[in-house]
Amino acid sequence: MRSRAAADMARGEEEIRKGRAMEFEMKKAVVTGGSGPVGRALIRKLLEENVEVLFLYRKESDRSKWLPAHKLLRQDCCSLQELSSYMPDAQDYDVFFHLGWANTFKTDREDLKMQNENVAYTCDAAELAHRFGCHTFLGSGSQAEYGRHMEALRPDTLCIPESAYGVMKLCACHASRVICRKYGMRHMWPRILSGYGYYDNVYSVLISTIVNSLNGRSPVFSKGEQIWDFVYMDDIANALFLIARKGTDGVCYPIGSGDAKPLKEYLIVLCEKLGNMEKAEFGALPYGDSQIMHLEADISRLQTDTGWRPLVSFEEGITRTIEFYRKRLAEDRNAFATLYRKEE
Numbered sequence: 002m003r004s005r006a007a008a009d010m011a012r013g014e015e016e017i018r019k020g021r022a023m024e025f026e027m028k029k030a031v032v033t034g035g036s037g038p039v040g041r042a043l044i045r046k047l048l049e050e051n052v053e054v055l056f057l058y059r060k061e062s063d064r065s066k067w068l069p070a071h072k073l074l075r076q077d078c079c080s081l082q083e084l085s086s087y088m089p090d091a092q093d094y095d096v097f098f099h100l101g102w103a104n105t106f107k108t109d110r111e112d113l114k115m116q117n118e119n120v121a122y123t124c125d126a127a128e129l130a131h132r133f134g135c136h137t138f139l140g141s142g143s144q145a146e147y148g149r150h151m152e153a154l155r156p157d158t159l160c161i162p163e164s165a166y167g168v169m170k171l172c173a174c175h176a177s178r179v180i181c182r183k184y185g186m187r188h189m190w191p192r193i194l195s196g197y198g199y200y201d202n203v204y205s206v207l208i209s210t211i212v213n214s215l216n217g218r219s220p221v222f223s224k225g226e227q228i229w230d231f232v233y234m235d236d237i238a239n240a241l242f243l244i245a246r247k248g249t250d251g252v253c254y255p256i257g258s259g260d261a262k263p264l265k266e267y268l269i270v271l272c273e274k275l276g277n278m279e280k281a282e283f284g285a286l287p288y289g290d291s292q293i294m295h296l297e298a299d300i301s302r303l304q305t306d307t308g309w310r311p312l313v314s315f316e317e318g319i320t321r322t323i324e325f326y327r328k329r330l331a332e333d334r335n336a337f338a339t340l341y342r343k344e345e
Contacts, residue, residue, distance in 0.1 A: 024246050025187070027095045029053045031133055033081070033126060034100030036062055038200045039141065039193065042238035043098060048073055050242065055094070057087070057101075067200070084125040089133045096245045097130030099123060099177075100141040107204070116169035123173035127180040138181050139245050142192035142253060144296060146171040153299035154192070154255045163291065174253065187250040191241060194257040194298050198234030198318065199325045203337050206264075207231070207319070210271060211326050212337045219280040220272055223287065225265030227294045230257035233318035236311040243307035257298025258311050271319055 030047055034040045035056040047054050053073045059080035068074065079087045081101050103122065104115040123140060130138045145167030146160045162168045174190045181188035201208045210220045240256045248254065265283060272278040303309055313321075329336055 025095070025136060027052055027242075027246055029055070029091075029094045030096045030098060030245075031055045031057065031094055031130070031135070032098045032100065033057050033084075034098075034102065034141065036067065037100060038198060038202075038234050039196060039237055039241075040098075040100045041068060041200060042198065042234040043100070043241055044068060044074065046235070046238040046242050057084075081119075081122040081125075084122060084129050087129055087132075089129075092132070092134035094130075094133040094135050096137045096139060097126065097133060097135045098139050098141075098241065098245070099126040099130075101126070102141070110164055110166040113165040113168070116165045117172075120169055120173045120176055123177045124180055127177040127186075130186060131180075131184040135186060137187040137189060137245055138177060139189040139191070139241065140174065140177055142174055142190045143167065143170045144192055144194045144255070146174070146192055147255075149293060151295045153261070153297040154194075154257075155299045156252050156254055156302050158255075178251065187248075189244050189248050189250070189252075189254075191244055191248075191254045191256050191303075193232075193237055194255060194296055195229060195231045196234050196237050197231050198322055201234070201322070206268070207271060207322070208326070210268070211275065211323055212330070214272075214275045214277050215323075215327055215330050219282065220268075220275075220277060221282045221285045222265075222268055223292075224284045225263060225268055227264050227288075227292065228261050228297055229264040229267060230259075230261040230297045231267060231315055231318075232256060232258045232298075232311060233313040233315075236313055239312070240303065240307075240309050243309045244303070247307040249306050252302065252306070254303040254306075255298035255300065256303065257296075257300060258315070259298065259300040259304075260311075260315075261297035267315060270316060274316075274319055274323055 030052050032040060032044060032054060035044050036058060044054055048071050056076045057079040058076060060078045081103055102119050109115050127138050145164055146162050147154050147158055148161035148163050160171050162171055178188045197207050203209060203212060214220055237256055244254060272281045
């Protein structure tokens with residue numbers, strides 16, 4: 002007897018042959034990595050769409066407390082290391098969103114052995130998706146898989162990763178796809194470019210500038226000549242939701258704004274919103290040896306297949322983000338203290 006996932010896949014392939022877009026049902030979803038910035042935005046989106054969510058989290062994490070209390074949200078303790086032994090209490094889930102990834106600190110991203118652990122965890126997640134009865138497995142890919150390119154990134158752009166993190170993300174993509182093929186599950190691996198928003202990495206150029214500026218420190222940048230593509234977390238979450246519902250099996254959609262521009266232009270908008278444009282120093286910092294100079298997503302395939310488009314402009318998104326961090330600092334003035342540069 003065919004599994005429910007295989008039956009859904011066959012039905013989807015038939016719809017595609019007939020020239021009709023296929024929408025896959027999503028009433029129940031499993032999420033790993035749900036306490037990160039993309040994961041939190043995704044869980045909010047799923048709840049807004051009345052999707053019942055099971056969030057699997059590691060017991061050492063205290064960030065799950067930031068998730069909303071909701072009748073459709075259930076949480077269960079399960080680390081990435083425990084995915085292989087987790088036994089679901091139901092087999093009627095539809096989509097497994099695997100956003101979890103271990104060893105994400107900058108100092109760990111070039112450690113092949115540490116990053117390789119995530120390939121096994123991703124395969125364990127795909128196996129668990131099958132045990133949950135899911136028709137779709139969606140993993141969280143990265144622009145690091147592409148490596149260095151000087152044109153917009155497409156689903157079929159050749160991947161030549163340069164970091165251990167990028168190499169193992171790409172390996173996890175292909176390994177989990179093999180498992181999905183075995184069980185007749187759809188395999189989705191969108192590659193996220195530069196997301197920003199609430200609870201983001203405080204060492205990123207946008208968030209570190211916001212936090213330092215709100216604490217009275219002048220912003221210091223490189224020349225900002227690199228072409229960049231920022232996309233708001235809520236738009237990323239909406240893209241993941243639509244890819245799970247309408248995306249084509251096996252397509253690695255790059256997720257960006259579709260409106261790439263020189264980084265300096267983004268930073269000028271940021272400084273104007275912060276009210277410290279006259280203090281900004283461009284060119285004061287050198288480029289790093291591994292600096293990417295062109296990061297841009299071609300989102301045409303994503304738009305065609307799913308109807309997705311970014312809804313939040315950078316001006317609106319960065320305004321929301323500034324106010325979020327302004328509120329956090331008002332509640333705790335010493336938050337993010339490790340970022341503060343020492344006075345001369």
